[in-house]
Amino acid sequence: MEHKGMNLTLKVWRQQNANDKGKFVTYNVKDVSPDMSFLEMFDVLNEQLINTGDEPIAFDHDCREGICGMCSMYINGRAHGPMKGTTTCQLHMRSFKDGDTITVEPWRAKAFPVIKDLVVDRTSFDKIIASGGFVSVNTGNAQDANALPIPKDDADASFEAAACIGCGACVASCKNSSAMLFVSAKVSQFALLPQGQAERTDRVLNMVKTMDEAGFGNCTNTGSCEVECPKEISLANIARMNREYLMATLKK
């Protein structure tokens, strides 16, 4: 398929390090193929910058298959750009047209400080998991995997919650920078399984506590997280977590 290349104007956030104030810088990229992914378009731009003696734009990425959760660009005011259910790395240039101006920023949230350009620090997500996002079972203690049948609907619902890739788009798209969708997905995964029951109370209390301490905001039910989530994690998880939390506080 032969397509004519597109010419684009990019306004990209450049910030040398966490202490730098940062600013938008405008670049032109020529002859962009619609078959390129958004990150491949950035590769081309970076190659251009290297050849002209500039410093390339730092951005996070690894799998480029929509599963590792590392890519994280805020494109034209939307986390991961215009396509529903799609990560930045899976977004293709055919979603844009010749002559477009595209604005690209990092995730912006107090709990995700900028490291450089479009790269932010998301270790607060790991801290939340470390405070309760697990089943406490040491290696070697397991019974036979089929000893405990689990209704297919529960297993499927648990899987859907577990499909979260930990990218942080939910936080970036929330005006309060709330991490509720991310945390509730993990709480739900275990709440729906028999293996998760023993620690049910502590899990939700500890994870919410760590979430608050990390500087994420409160959830005011605007629902923008669900809209921008590349894995279409459902708001129903937040409702479930609120019930879990309420039950847990009553127990304690």
Add this chain to the structure above:
Amino acid sequence: MSSKLNAKIPAGELEQKWTKYRSEVALVNPANKRSLEIIVVGSGLAGASAAATLAELGYKVKVFCFQDSPRRAHSIAAQGGINAAKNYQNDGDSVWRLFYDTIKGGDYRAREANVHRLAEVSTSIIDQCVAQGVPFAREYGGLLSNRSFGGTQVQRTFYAAGQTGQQLLLGAYSALERQVGLGNAQMYSRHEMMDVVMIDGKAKGIIARNMVTGELERHSGHAVLLCTGGYGNVFFLSTNAMGSNVTAAWKAHKRGAYFGNPCFTQIHPTCIPVSGDHQSKLTLMSESLRNDGRIWVPKKQGDTRKPNEIPEEERDYFLERRYPAFGNLVPRDVASRAAKERCDAGYGVGASKMAVYLDYASAIERYGKQQASKLGESNPTHERIIQLGKDVVKEKYGNLFDMYEKITDENPYEMPMRIYPAVHYTMGGLWVDYELMTTIPGLYALGEANFSDHGANRLGASALMQGLADGYFVIPYTIGSYLSSQIRDKAADINSPEFMAAEKETAELINKLMNIKGTKSVDHFHKRLGKIMWDKCGMARSKEGLQWAIDEIRKLQKEFWSDVRIPGTASGLNPELEKACRVADFLELGELMCLDALNREESCGGHFREEHQTEEGEAMRHDDTYMYVAAWEYKSTNNYELHKEELKYERIKPSQRNYK
């Protein structure tokens, strides 16, 4: 044969070796464990499972990864599934069968004792993962579901939709984070290991670069575990994640760890073809698609008609034609070569002519008819049948079809997919003994980073199994054999001359790279290396081609070291510098892969030497001369010495693989 190559395979009957080993291996008591430190480099399935388990046992563990979180290791991208000899389907599976299939699939170039142990522990992996809350696919009765994969006749593959790697890794990651929360493990994300530190001939720590600040750090440990994944990215284009690299293994190699079978590379037949020069990576379409899809090319060379315009009798279903017994389900290496043969002969399709069709039209029709009769529709129209068939295919493969459409902008329900083989996995890796220790005492290699279990070709769904076997169930035992002798040693002093010297060497390397200030980007060199490797050390190899490749790579090494341009500074985040360090190592590894391929005058598994094929173009092994693991020792720049570990088949009789 070198005296250093002692595989330490326990004596006794094959079935008893692991049990016997476990009951006899030296133990470390709990108090001593607390004073022993273990460095784990890598947080994929192998690294995360090892780190979590060792921390649970009481060791002090430090874990390193180059991503921003351990959860993002490349294992996350595995799609299809994980094997285990559970025999839940009651279809005749057993530890023996899994062992046998793996040895045969590997074309008789793997070690019997290791593979048998792998098959034995496979069942515990599934138990462990379910206990952690990994949401595997289930049947309506609530029990676990299985699917089948290539190279086997039983259903032993466990899965979680097309995201099995993600779910398994999140399980191991959770277990690791739990230990981090408890203070038993410390996590160092955005850290790249740059070198191994050796004291008195033993691995005693690592030099790591903090990728955010650019600072070099010295970390000491009583043992170092490399769980750093495969090196498929030496080809530039592969299905691996962008950051996957060989640096950790290569630096260990240069410090004395032998590299096993470096040329054994797996090229996966069903990937989305290259669409242009801008391409940064290739995307796998799961092996499961070959269950229902038919692979074909036009019978006429250079046919430019659209696929739907080519009548049935003018299509060549070349796998079904060449391998009537296995058809589209021949193993990966065979399917890949057959596709290449057709494209090279001028029958390829698509703009680049380097692709073949994977066609679902007949599957859609077949499923549609079945579905109609299930629904009791006696006289359905053709449109109705197609609609019903599409619904069935959507349920089975919907996420893969969607991914294909996102990338290519073509609808695979209406038009056959275009596919082509791509580099996917490396069977080669650091040579390890039965205990997973390299030829450097105290230095271990786990997961895809070692060479151990897959011989010359890996079967689908076996890499996840091996990574978790190594981490959860093998290393926790075997490491005791070494550490029990180290309890008297305090952790090495990171201010010792050895640590200071190693840090200085890394600093000098970085300085040198930064100061070349040449004219070409790192990617420029990486792409050129990739092209050499793909053309001459890819699906088909020849003496002449490999010799040419070695010369070219040596020239490219020189050019790289005099003309690469790395903008910015070394202090702080600098992705170009990270890439440069990795590509510098790939340039050396590429040369060794070609040397290894040149040395192996036979065809086996993924290694196909054009000089060694049957009249029908099938691979020809030479068991009399090449039934060995090629373990390469680094001597000096461009200078490697070959050591051989003879493979002894005590239980299985090697035979020529036949899929006709």
